[in-house]
Amino acid sequence: MLEWVAGYITFWGSISEAIGGLGAVLFWRHLPLFAKILAVQVVCACLTEQAGFLLTKYGKPNAWLYDIYFFLEVIMVSIASFFLTPTPTRKRILQYLIPIFLVAWGVYMFSPRLLSIGTLGLGGYSMIVVLLLSSILEMTVKGYDDRPSLLITFSLLAFFAGVIPMFSFLEYLYQLDPTAGKKLSIIVGSLCIIRYFSAAIAFFLYYRRSKTPALS
Amino acid sequence: MNVNEIILVIVVFTLLLLLLVAGIVVSFHIANRQRLQKDIKLQEASLRYEQELRVAETAISEAVLKNVSHELHDNIGHLLTSLRLQLESRMLDDEQQATRLQPLQETLVAASQQLRLLSRTLNPDFFQNSDLISAIKLDTERLQLVSNIKLHFKYDNERTGLSKEQELLAFRIFQEGITNAIKHANAKNISINITQNNGFCLSIADDGIGFAQDASRENGLQNMRSRAKLAGLQLEITAAPGKGCRLVLSQPL
Secondary structure: OHHHHHHHHHHHHHHHHHHHHHHHHHOHHHOOHHHHHHHHHHHHHHHHHHHHHHHHHOOOOOHHHHHHHHHHHHHHHHHHHHHHOOOHHHHHHHHHHHHHHHHHHHHHHHOOOOOOHHHHHHHHHHHHHHHHHHHHHHHHHHOOOOHHHHHHHHHHHHHHHHHHHHHHHHHHHHHHOOOHHHHHHHHHHHHHHHHHHHHHHHHHHHHHHHHOOOOO | OOHHHHHHHHHHHHHHHHHHHHHHHHHHHHHHHHHHHHHHHHHHHHHHHHHHHHHHHHHHHHHHHHHHHHHHHHHHHHHHHHHHHHHHHHHHHOHHHHHHHHHHHHHHHHHHHHHHHHHHHHOOOHHHHOOHHHHHHHHHHHHHHHOOOEEEEEEOOOOOOOOHHHHHHHHHHHHHHHHHHHHOOOOOEEEEEEEOEOEOEEEEEEOOOOOOHHHHHOHHHHHHHHHHHHHOOEEEEEEOOOOOEEEEEEOOO
């Protein structure tokens, strides 16, 4: 039963990802820089998903592909959060955090025993959550009222905050049951549905706004 | 703890975090709404202040015009009358000079008449016993006498449907518009129309030199706009160099 639910949610997660990717390509011209970075990330997610599926089909390992995607995701979302509310402080924070994350990711890639994916994910995603929260705080203070951007920001926050408990227990869980990943896909899949559907809606809203004549 | 229990713990924590995110969304929404309400209140206060300022400005300018009107009527008018009486007495005393002084007497009579008319249209109290149509008629007759411009005044109804205050402000806008056409536009013809088809509408069109639309920020035109706003009327000014100017004052539908 649990596996059936996991499969069902994963299926809808993939569908939402594909819709998000399609939205990113279709409405690309109408997106602001912040959303363009996220659109690239969504397309990367779609391509990674497809490539991963093909590699599995032909019996090849695909973990390396997800590791590269994970790195790109953290970097792109962090940079996008900077372009959402660009301030000198946030720029300085990113200048320190991105190299640290790069080193940590390098350590994980070349020596997984020193740094596990759980710890790295926890660190990377916590960094994103902090950046998004600070962006939201700044948007609240400045009275920022751009609905599509807010929709993406809140959905990203929901996704990255939502996966933190999973990454906290990931190592322990894999030690107990190496196949636990399938069960965990219920959480990741559900969060993916929220994230990518929101992204697709936001991309469409950017497009619709660009087509609506401004009130004089 | 077995795997399922751990997954349950993860799910619970995830849900708690999602609730937290939902809380942030709600707080953000509330903060934005409060800011919006505050902005609306500030805007309303600023509008009220602007309105009060305009009322005060208009009251001051009307008081000044009333004073000028009284001065014209009582002092200069009195001086002209006494001058006319002296002239007439001189003409009676000396019949030979009477023919020579005749044109002077006529000019003096015309000047007195002009002064009386001007004094009347400047006085806001004039509107207590009169209306906009009569005031415009009076003013166009007076202007017709002192300038070479042809003024064509048409109206389709004796009543404008405006309050006395609105009529006074509309009349001041009319005066400003006509003065501009005479002084700055070198107009030969000015058409003044008042229609009541879709509510009150006063239009003044001249065939003068016109002006660039940017110039509509100038003081006189700004005064007209602020008077129109105060009266709750809509003012549209259309002009282009060499194509005259058209001013439409209407009641918003």
